[in-house]
Amino acid sequence: MSKVSLTKISEILGMSKSTVSKALNNYADVSPGTRKKVQDLANELNYKPNIFAQNLRSQESKIIGLLMPEIVHYFFSTIISGVAETAEKYGYSVIVAQTKDDYKNEIKQLELLLDKNVDGILLSLADDTIHFNHVKDVINQGVPFVLFDRTSKLIDCNKVVIDDVKAAQMATQHLIDIGCKKIAIIRNQLKSQGTIDRHKGFKKALLENGMVYDKSIDFEGRDFSFSAGKIAGNKICESHKDVDGIFALTDLMAIGALEALKEHNVAVPDQVSVIGFSNWFLTQITTPHLSTVDQPGFEIGKAAFNLLYQEIQNKKNNVKEASKTIVIPTTVISRDSTK
Amino acid sequence: MSKVSLTKISEILGMSKSTVSKALNNYADVSPGTRKKVQDLANELNYKPNIFAQNLRSQESKIIGLLMPEIVHYFFSTIISGVAETAEKYGYSVIVAQTKDDYKNEIKQLELLLDKNVDGILLSLADDTIHFNHVKDVINQGVPFVLFDRTSKLIDCNKVVIDDVKAAQMATQHLIDIGCKKIAIIRNQLKSQGTIDRHKGFKKALLENGMVYDKSIDFEGRDFSFSAGKIAGNKICESHKDVDGIFALTDLMAIGALEALKEHNVAVPDQVSVIGFSNWFLTQITTPHLSTVDQPGFEIGKAAFNLLYQEIQNKKNNVKEASKTIVIPTTVISRDSTK
Numbered sequence: 001m002s003k004v005s006l007t008k009i010s011e012i013l014g015m016s017k018s019t020v021s022k023a024l025n026n027y028a029d030v031s032p033g034t035r036k037k038v039q040d041l042a043n044e045l046n047y048k049p050n051i052f053a054q055n056l057r058s059q060e061s062k063i064i065g066l067l068m069p070e071i072v073h074y075f076f077s078t079i080i081s082g083v084a085e086t087a088e089k090y091g092y093s094v095i096v097a098q099t100k101d102d103y104k105n106e107i108k109q110l111e112l113l114l115d116k117n118v119d120g121i122l123l124s125l126a127d128d129t130i131h132f133n134h135v136k137d138v139i140n141q142g143v144p145f146v147l148f149d150r151t152s153k154l155i156d157c158n159k160v161v162i163d164d165v166k167a168a169q170m171a172t173q174h175l176i177d178i179g180c181k182k183i184a185i186i187r188n189q190l191k192s193q194g195t196i197d198r199h200k201g202f203k204k205a206l207l208e209n210g211m212v213y214d215k216s217i218d219f220e221g222r223d224f225s226f227s228a229g230k231i232a233g234n235k236i237c238e239s240h241k242d243v244d245g246i247f248a249l250t251d252l253m254a255i256g257a258l259e260a261l262k263e264h265n266v267a268v269p270d271q272v273s274v275i276g277f278s279n280w281f282l283t284q285i286t287t288p289h290l291s292t293v294d295q296p297g298f299e300i301g302k303a304a305f306n307l308l309y310q311e312i313q314n315k316k317n318n319v320k321e322a323s324k325t326i327v328i329p330t331t332v333i334s335r336d337s338t339k
Numbered sequence: 340m341s342k343v344s345l346t347k348i349s350e351i352l353g354m355s356k357s358t359v360s361k362a363l364n365n366y367a368d369v370s371p372g373t374r375k376k377v378q379d380l381a382n383e384l385n386y387k388p389n390i391f392a393q394n395l396r397s398q399e400s401k402i403i404g405l406l407m408p409e410i411v412h413y414f415f416s417t418i419i420s421g422v423a424e425t426a427e428k429y430g431y432s433v434i435v436a437q438t439k440d441d442y443k444n445e446i447k448q449l450e451l452l453l454d455k456n457v458d459g460i461l462l463s464l465a466d467d468t469i470h471f472n473h474v475k476d477v478i479n480q481g482v483p484f485v486l487f488d489r490t491s492k493l494i495d496c497n498k499v500v501i502d503d504v505k506a507a508q509m510a511t512q513h514l515i516d517i518g519c520k521k522i523a524i525i526r527n528q529l530k531s532q533g534t535i536d537r538h539k540g541f542k543k544a545l546l547e548n549g550m551v552y553d554k555s556i557d558f559e560g561r562d563f564s565f566s567a568g569k570i571a572g573n574k575i576c577e578s579h580k581d582v583d584g585i586f587a588l589t590d591l592m593a594i595g596a597l598e599a600l601k602e603h604n605v606a607v608p609d610q611v612s613v614i615g616f617s618n619w620f621l622t623q624i625t626t627p628h629l630s631t632v633d634q635p636g637f638e639i640g641k642a643a644f645n646l647l648y649q650e651i652q653n654k655k656n657n658v659k660e661a662s663k664t665i666v667i668p669t670t671v672i673s674r675d676s677t678k
Contacts, residue, residue, distance in 0.1 A: 046476070046480065048453065055394065061455075062454075062455065063402070063434065063455060065432075071416055071419050071420040071423065072413070072416045072417050072419075072420050072620075073416070074411070074413075077410055077411045077412070077416050078411050080410050080411075080419075080435060081410045081411050081437065084410065084435065084436060084437065088436070088451065091451075093404075093434045093436065093451060093452070093455050094434060094435060094436075095402065095432045095433060095434050095435075096419060096423065096433060096434075096435040097423060097427070097432065097433075098420065098423065112427065112430075112432060113432070114387065115387075115401075116400075116401065116402060116432050137385070141385065226623075226624065255624050259624065262626070281411075281621075282620075282621040282624065284565075285565065285594050285598070285621065285625060286624060286625070286626070287601070287625070287626040
């Protein structure tokens with residue numbers, strides 16, 4: 001059975017298409033009897049109005065785009081879930097796409113989303129995006145737009161973030177509070193705002209506690225991965241035996257470091273305490289369970305959609321508002337990897 | 340800057356809208372000079388054609404729907420990634436939605452996708468879906484439709500699956516090959532085809548090796564979770580000390596069982612070998628690393644989109660094909676949790 005059209009219904013009933021359309025829309029100038037006849041047949045044939053025609057009239061798709069660095073990534077999957085669940089309440093669906101952390105791909109994916117006439121876009125910047133004209137173009141076209149998680153101070157738009165400086169400071173403070181005297185940091189290159197801010201928070205905590213920042217135990221990995229964390233962990237075990245605390249900027253890096261410590265028979269947390277960042281599900285099932293900073297993805301996704309929805313309404317009503325940034329709170333979660 | 344319309348371009352150039360439209364579409368009855376003038380201005384103003392009008396003409400959205408039990412789920416996230424990457428090559432975008440493993444929600448989410456006029460739908464059934472009229476309705480409406488991973492023999496459509504019987508049989512055989520004599524199974528209720536088939540494969544392996552199926556060490560959990568696995572693991576440690584092998588139908592259950600064994604000081608793999616199912620990323624970072632069955636989500640997603648794309652083409656060309664099922668191969672991955 002193919003899709004039932006308005007034409008088909010009008011042919012079967014021998015009525016004009018305009019009468020059928022009016023009957024379906026409950027217009028008063030069609031008699032109740034005719035209305036019932038048309039509506040009953042429409043129900044029977046499972047008639048669906050042509051959404052494309054409706055979209056053309058309303059210029060709305062009720063679809064938004066969600067573009068992120070990675071789909072196979074616990075934190076981002078919690079964001080997809082938060083966005084999708086919130087969007088659904090307002091009748092919106094969510095196109096999900098990934099940049100694979102690549103600047104050129106980000107440009108391409110944004111164009112693909114615009115081609116689908118989404119009503120708005122949520123974007124978390126690729127790690128190597130340092131030019132922003134492609135983003136500014138979208139915003140200048142008047143497309144409702146919210147940046148989340150990985151944002152840039154150089155883009156003026158609504159944002160949903162965590163306070164990375166404060167979160168990293170709290171994580172480092174946790175290590176200091178439990179007695180760590182020599183704390184290493186494992187991080188990615190200082191390119192994205194998140195990394196820069198977490199690095200800043202780490203140094204701030206050291207400074208405020210009268211501790212010296214030691215460049216030789218500041219490890220820069222190739223990326224945020226398990227293996228980058230393991231490489232740094234190996235270096236710590238081999239050349240920096242006085243390190244008694246490790247702050248890794250991602251849970252995966254922290255777990256990689258745990259693996260290196262285990263292979264070198266360094267006891268966690270007795271000899272070295274380790275704290276990660278993000279509170280991925282897997283931190284609850286490592287040995288030992290990993291202390292970390294909870295970065296609530298579902299809440300970030302929810303807040304990002306709500307901001308975007310507000311922008312969509314503002315656009316309809318020709319309302320202009322100054323850009324705002326919503327900061328979602330984070331908390332340190334102390335588990336077995338810190339004393 | 341708001342969106343540039345065809346009308347705007349025609350006003351600026353003092354041409355009719357139809358001339359502008361023809362010039363943009365390279366019609367030969369518009370002079371090359373005029374065509375260039377129009378196209379240059381369109382480029383300069385960043386003109387985008389009205390996709391809604393194009394969609395109305397083509398009756399295509401170039402968007403497909405992907406509906407799955409869970410978004411925050413490693414295996415399903417690899418499927419999203421496989422679908423999105425493959426779809427993109429054909430210019431399609433992917434709406435992602437979740438049923439939360441709930442039958443009623445599945446019905447609702449399917450309707451939401453149809454409301455968005457997607458060109459096709461990929462569905463993995465909710466765990467408690469045992470009636471299929473909502474799915475059959477979609478198929479009968481002529482919407483291109485592919486079931487993947489969690490399917491049903493009662494639905495006649497294209498499918499992408501793994502051979503769960505064979506995969507479970509191979510996992511159990513691996514335990515037998517390394518010398519396990521008393522093998523427990525940890526599973527969910529026997530409702531979904533996948534669970535039924537994996538259970539069947541487990542029993543088949545025992546039978547073919549002349550081993551007795553023992554109902555007392557066949558553990559049925561509330562769900563597929565870490566905690567369901569841990570509960571079963573605790574029971575094994577407390578009441579079935581002769582068990583020397585555990586086959587868990589999901590990696591999470593297996594990791595829950597590992598945790599229980601660890602808490603009871605049962606050595607893995609020396610006293611008990613454990614194998615999971617799915618090859619989630621986290622199996623590579625547990626202690627010990629978990630043996631498992633690789634269920635390649637990216638490949639499943641890729642194959643599912645390719646099948647759907649073929650259906651979309653067939654629909655355009657009025658071609659009918661018999662339903663087919665593509666079986667994606669699985670492999671046993673032996674790591675440290677099995678001897």
